[in-house]
Amino acid sequence: MQARIVLLPGDGIGPEVVAQAQRVLDRVAAKFGHQFEFSTHAIGGCAIDEFGDPLPEQSLTACRAADAILLGAVGGPKWDDPNAKTRPEVGLLKIRKELGLFANLRPIQVLPQMAAASPLKQEIVAGTDILFFRELTGGLYFGKSGKETTAEGETAWNTMIYSTHEIERIVRMAGQAARGRRKKVTSVDKANVLEVSRLWRRVFERVMKDEFPDVEFENVLVDAMAMHLIARPTKFDVVVTENLFGDILTDEGSMLPGSMGLLPSASLGSSGPGLYEPIHGSAPDIAGQGIANPLATILASAMLLRHSLKLEAEAKAVEAAVDAVLSAGHRTKDLAAGGVSVTTAQMGDLVLAALN
Incomplete structure (x- = not known):
């Protein structure tokens, strides 16, 4: 398969987690014999800074021509002025409306190895x-x-x-x-x-x-x-x-699973490209520190493979790799509960190794 994928890294930790998901998609393409062409465009606060618009026309045009879109996160304290002319979140609302993305799919699954990370009792959340x-x-x-x-x-x-x-x-x-x-x-x-x-x-x-x-x-x-x-x-x-x-x-x-860093989402319409993203925000307090959890974005890339590219085996391979990494006990800081944690890039390395 040949596919055009638009990357919208956005603000805060968005560029860090999208980078790891792109590495995973590159590995999937190599492993299964596909060709994925990536292009990166601005959305959110960084787009306001550069273009004065949270969703510049060139970004929207690229998205319309894509087979799928992978988004990081938008927003942050820098753009939180309620009296501002425009806000980063306007870019999200606009892209959903312009692309007709009327359905947001959010799977919430508590993996057996992560039940202990939930703030609720294991017997309540296990099997969700x-x-x-x-x-x-x-x-x-x-x-x-x-x-x-x-x-x-x-x-x-x-x-x-x-x-x-x-x-x-x-x-x-x-x-x-x-x-x-x-x-x-x-x-x-x-x-x-x-x-x-x-x-x-x-x-x-x-x-x-x-x-x-x-x-x-x-x-x-x-x-x-x-x-x-x-x-x-x-x-x-x-x-x-x-x-x-x-x-x-x-x-x-x-x-319920203990961290927003584990959950992906997909925004779909009747036709055209789907938009895939983690459900967490831009987390500006940890941006640039290399400690953000990329798994939600990596799992969003699995949803991209499944729903937009119709590559079910490839999607399952990514999900199985994430499951294997968590089963082996590897955790980013949000999941480590004070224990040993891995960095954003190290977690990406571990998923790539599991894919092999």
Whole structure:
């Protein structure tokens, strides 16, 4: 296979972890006889500094022409001024919208060798294997917003909005994924309060009944789901929800394995390139120290191989290599709990060795 892969390292630790994932993809190409062509472009705070735009047109053009995109992280204290003309996160929202990336897939899996790293009891988290589908281009983040000054002070508002087709397409993806897993889909909403959630629930139930009669489904309110993720995470298989709820719940769920540094994500649309990234942020406090955990980004590269390039054997090889490295007891600082840790580059070396 020949494939064009755009790298968007971004800010903070983004360049460090993306570099290790690129090394892994290079090794996969050599091992399996593929040709991957990489090009690197700016996004986020570094793009604001250089171009005055968190997603310059040349970056977007390169992404549109790619087969897949690998992203590091964006943002940091340098660009945190709430009164700034633009912010790094705007680049993320824009690329999702421009490329039609409406589905965010976040697998949350607690590996047996990592159960002890969880802040929760091992007997609660052991065996957790959840695949979240978060709707990514609608809801509160993309609805109308505004602010005004009144005699009582400032007033600001954001509007949550969804239409039938936006809900249908993400529910269908969740239902299809469940068929290849344990055949259960949980939809998370706030239908007891929000009109938008009542529409979400009606559409969800209709699609599941009409198109996935072989898949079990249920509805859970978002506040209850926040509790269930902590109390009984192993009870869930595929979870589908809207943008804001998905953002919060997947970050909560990311702590079940003990570190955000272990969890990848994929943002997919109906066509065009997918966007793959770790779920962690730019971690500016450790940027440049060579201690960031690259495994989430390496696992994101496995998702890239699987979903965009349709290279299942190659994806499994990367995942098996990461599993072997963790099983051998190697840990970056975030996982070492005060014990012996390896650097970002050393962890990359270990995964490459395991791939061999």
